[in-house]
Amino acid sequence: DGGITQSPKYLFRKEGQNVTLSCEQNLNHDAMYWYRQDPGQGLRLIYYSQIVNDFQKGDIAEGYSVSREKKESFPLTVTSAQKNPTAFYLCASSPSGGTFQETQYFGPGTRLLVL
């Protein structure tokens, strides 16, 4: 089955530690996205990528980093500079990211908690 997988489902971070969230898709989509979801708030865009080896900052990129070395993979690193990382992180993809006619497909999410 085609889809988006995110791992792990739950992730715990210690103070000063960098952690990496995995996002893989087998939909052959060019565009991939990372969103952060906090209780009572809508989704906010962290980073997006429309092509391999290229990515752009979203609205809340500070304290996060990404890479896009392969079309199917778009890992997100939450660095120690992100002072409030506790949230639900959602990865999404769409065929090209070049039109709203496309549907964004979402993964099941990773919940990050700080110890």
Next chain:
Amino acid sequence: AQSVTQPDIHITVSEGASLELRCNYSYGATPYLFWYVQSPGQGLQLLLKYFSGDTLVQGIKGFEAEFKRSQSSFNLRKPSVHWSDAAEYFCAVGFTSGTYKYIFGTGTRLKVLA
């Protein structure tokens, strides 16, 4: 600036009753509008979307939404709610700013009483 408002944080309805979830947007140009549903601990699933044309849009799972430009609204409706509809619903507006971006509302959590 673009914005999306979902004025109802929580809504409770009885199974079989009708449902309307409100969404208001602020956007200067023709909006691209979306409704998503999120089950607990899951990602979002697209219910329906509006770009142009017929202002009444049909979606999956028996949902529909009506675009009213004069009211800047895009309310989601369902004539008869099922217990499986209990979830959180997000309205979103799409706009271009260097790329194609979305602004999501804060969500409405739906509870269904048996």
